[in-house]
Amino acid sequence: MTDAAIPTTLATRPKSGNFWLLLWRQFRAHPGGVAGLIVFSFIVVAVYVGPLIHTIDPNKIDIKAKNQGPSLAHPFGTDNLGHDMLAQVMAGGQISLAVGMTAMSLALLVGTLVGVLSGYSKKLDGPLMRVTDLFLALPLLPLLLVIIMLFRDTLRAAFGPETGIFILIVFVIGITSWMHTARIVRGDVLAVKSQEFILAAKSSGMREYRVILKHILPNVMSSIMVSATLGIASAIITESALSFLGLGFPSDFPTWGRLLFDGANFLQINPSRVLWPGLAISLTVLSVNYIGDAIRDALDPRALKH
Amino acid sequence: MFTFTIRRLLFAIPTLLAISFIIFALLDLAPSDPLSDLPLTIPPEVREQIRAAMGLDQPFLIRYMKWLQQFFINEPLNIFEQLTGLTIGTGERMRVLSWATRSPVVDLIVQRLPQTLWVVGLSYLFGVLLAIPIGVISAYRQYSIFDQIGTFIAMVGYSVPTFFTGVLLIVVFSSWLQWFPSIYDTNLVVDSWSSFVMQVKQMFLPVLVLTLYNTSQISRFVRASMLDNLHMDYVRTARAKGVKEKVVLLVHVLRNSLIPVVTVIALGVPTIFSGAIITEQVFRVNGLGQLLITAIQGADIPLVQTLTFIFAVLIVLFNLIADVLYGILDPRIRYD
Numbered sequence: 001m002t003d004a005a006i007p008t009t010l011a012t013r014p015k016s017g018n019f020w021l022l023l024w025r026q027f028r029a030h031p032g033g034v035a036g037l038i039v040f041s042f043i044v045v046a047v048y049v050g051p052l053i054h055t056i057d058p059n060k061i062d063i064k065a066k067n068q069g070p071s072l073a074h075p076f077g078t079d080n081l082g083h084d085m086l087a088q089v090m091a092g093g094q095i096s097l098a099v100g101m102t103a104m105s106l107a108l109l110v111g112t113l114v115g116v117l118s119g120y121s122k123k124l125d126g127p128l129m130r131v132t133d134l135f136l137a138l139p140l141l142p143l144l145l146v147i148i149m150l151f152r153d154t155l156r157a158a159f160g161p162e163t164g165i166f167i168l169i170v171f172v173i174g175i176t177s178w179m180h181t182a183r184i185v186r187g188d189v190l191a192v193k194s195q196e197f198i199l200a201a202k203s204s205g206m207r208e209y210r211v212i213l214k215h216i217l218p219n220v221m222s223s224i225m226v227s228a229t230l231g232i233a234s235a236i237i238t239e240s241a242l243s244f245l246g247l248g249f250p251s252d253f254p255t256w257g258r259l260l261f262d263g264a265n266f267l268q269i270n271p272s273r274v275l276w277p278g279l280a281i282s283l284t285v286l287s288v289n290y291i292g293d294a295i296r297d298a299l300d301p302r303a304l305k306h
Numbered sequence: 307m308f309t310f311t312i313r314r315l316l317f318a319i320p321t322l323l324a325i326s327f328i329i330f331a332l333l334d335l336a337p338s339d340p341l342s343d344l345p346l347t348i349p350p351e352v353r354e355q356i357r358a359a360m361g362l363d364q365p366f367l368i369r370y371m372k373w374l375q376q377f378f379i380n381e382p383l384n385i386f387e388q389l390t391g392l393t394i395g396t397g398e399r400m401r402v403l404s405w406a407t408r409s410p411v412v413d414l415i416v417q418r419l420p421q422t423l424w425v426v427g428l429s430y431l432f433g434v435l436l437a438i439p440i441g442v443i444s445a446y447r448q449y450s451i452f453d454q455i456g457t458f459i460a461m462v463g464y465s466v467p468t469f470f471t472g473v474l475l476i477v478v479f480s481s482w483l484q485w486f487p488s489i490y491d492t493n494l495v496v497d498s499w500s501s502f503v504m505q506v507k508q509m510f511l512p513v514l515v516l517t518l519y520n521t522s523q524i525s526r527f528v529r530a531s532m533l534d535n536l537h538m539d540y541v542r543t544a545r546a547k548g549v550k551e552k553v554v555l556l557v558h559v560l561r562n563s564l565i566p567v568v569t570v571i572a573l574g575v576p577t578i579f580s581g582a583i584i585t586e587q588v589f590r591v592n593g594l595g596q597l598l599i600t601a602i603q604g605a606d607i608p609l610v611q612t613l614t615f616i617f618a619v620l621i622v623l624f625n626l627i628a629d630v631l632y633g634i635l636d637p638r639i640r641y642d
Binding site: 032133134136137138139140141142143145146147149150233237240241244245246247257260264267268271274275278281282285286289290293 | 321324325328329332333461462464465466467469470473474476477481576580583584587588598599602603605610613614617618620621622625
């Protein structure tokens with residue numbers, strides 16, 4: 001009986017390879033998605049590889065060269081303390097992107113777990129969905145602000161100023177943005193669960209958790225992916241909004257939102273201080289949203305008909 | 307439908323109680339001391355008296371119950387008395403007091419509400435009014451130049467955060483062109499034509515920022531919903547019957563497409579309030595959002611609790627409205 005599981009896994013493997021190939025083929029047909037992918041890859045490469053080429057330390061203070069316009073030495077100019085803006089934008093991007101990715105992963109993990117559990121088990125469905133509804137009814141931005149204000153100092157003392165605030169922000173964003181993923185995954189699991197191959201896997205004596213891992217999860221992967229791209233975008237926006245309100249990362253550990261917040265006070269002297277970080281946030285979010293749209297279109301069965 | 311509404315209303319009560327408990331507990335059990343900002347020279351016994359005056363010497367559950375009583379019984383009664391002029395009982399009730407200003411929290415909120423409603427409400431209204439025609443034309447002429455540009459602008463407006471568009475508009479219109487003021491002056495009294503012009507001018511930029519954001523979000527929904535309906539069989543039937551194209555589009559398709567859009571609009575109202583926190587901060591509009599930010603920065607816990615809870619009430623209320631509207635507008639939906 002246990003042998004029965006082997007052919008099914010073998011049969012799904014080439015099919016899943018095909019799935020990615022098909023997805024890519026559909027994705028390529030969406031010009032916005034391709035442009036988004038190119039822009040996003042460019043931003044990621046620039047932010048992580050850029051500091052190797054433009055080697056000025058982002059925290060180096062050069063008070064003699066303050067508030068300068070763009071020049072060869074400082075392509076984005078300098079701020080009121082003589083920090084090099086290009087180096088700061090790149091360093092900020094590393095943190096912003098890291099926050100976006102980690103918070104998205106956390107939200108995805110919680111959302112998928114809740115979604116699969118409530119879709120798969122009838123007993124857990126009611127309570128888990130009530131919890132999801134409750135979370136959806138929470139006013140998120142005010143709560144995020146409150147949580148950060150209250151727990152910032154404690155976590156800073158425990159983990160150091162940088163790691164502490166990073167953990168806090170990632171945790172807080174992740175824990176408040178899993179609900180949509182959970183709902184979508186639950187719907188998909190409910191649809192997949194009633195199909196014959198699940199019954200076949202179960203009757204072949206497969207353990208429940210293996211049925212979930214091997215058969216259910218691969219089939220809800222597509223909606224998880226769409227949630228993931230949209231999750232990165234909203235996490236980056238939330239983080240920069242928090243930093244913009246002065247309740248995110250500190251100035252000496254800047255993110256794009258924080259740079260924008262600090263630059264807003266020097267609008268008249270140096271408007272480019274606002275422009276670069278703001279442009280970076282907007283381009284990242286825009287490109288990620290386009291990628292998400294393209295993936296959704298590629299996975300939409302109705303789109304195949306046209 | 308009526309029983310459904312009643313049932314949903316009854317369901318809303320435990321949800322709101324749970325949310326109020328979460329908010330209260332979160333703020334109360336947090337590891338921060340509200341007296342930590344006071345000078346260290348205050349002797350410990352005075353410190354204890356201050357704590358007692360703030361009501362902090364009582365156990366957690368009692369404070370929670372008292373807050374519930376103040377919020378759900380005392381404050382509504384006060385509002386009722388002010389509206390009708392009647393006095394119920396002695397008229398002396400414990401109210402939720404702000405720690406920073408020592409004035410009732412509800413009074414502070416009432417002071418700040420008009421600014422938020424004007425700026426946010428107007429931009430939401432403009433957003434809806436602009437989004438519907440844009441979405442309709444975009445969907446009807448799918449892949450045309452108008453649609454391409456419209457969807458692109460909608461995508462940009464939806465992706466670019468309001469704190470960036472706001473700051474950008476300030477750079478262009480206040481700093482360079484000097485057409486509009488960058489800061490909202492709440493003390494401005496509109497009593498003449500010139501002060502009215504001033505008021506319009508100072509509202510222009512914040513309203514523009516929020517309108518752009520709302521329009522992009524809603525027009526995406528309108529377009530998607532129109533596209534879903536345009537390929538339905540009933541549209542072909544209507545055309546085959548010889549119904550004029552204008553009537554097909556504006557009566558048959560639009561009416562059906564607006565059903566999901568109306569719920570989206572209703573669901574968006576509370577998020578607009580919390581989203582406006584950022585825009586209010588950018589333009590220094592002293593509305594509810596700025597009240598919340600200053601309260602958070604000053605650790606004014608009763609004010610933060612009440613404001614956050616009001617936002618939660620708005621979300622629950624508009625969820626309810628959206629559900630009920632959906633049932634009323636779409637006769638295919640039967641809840642019973």
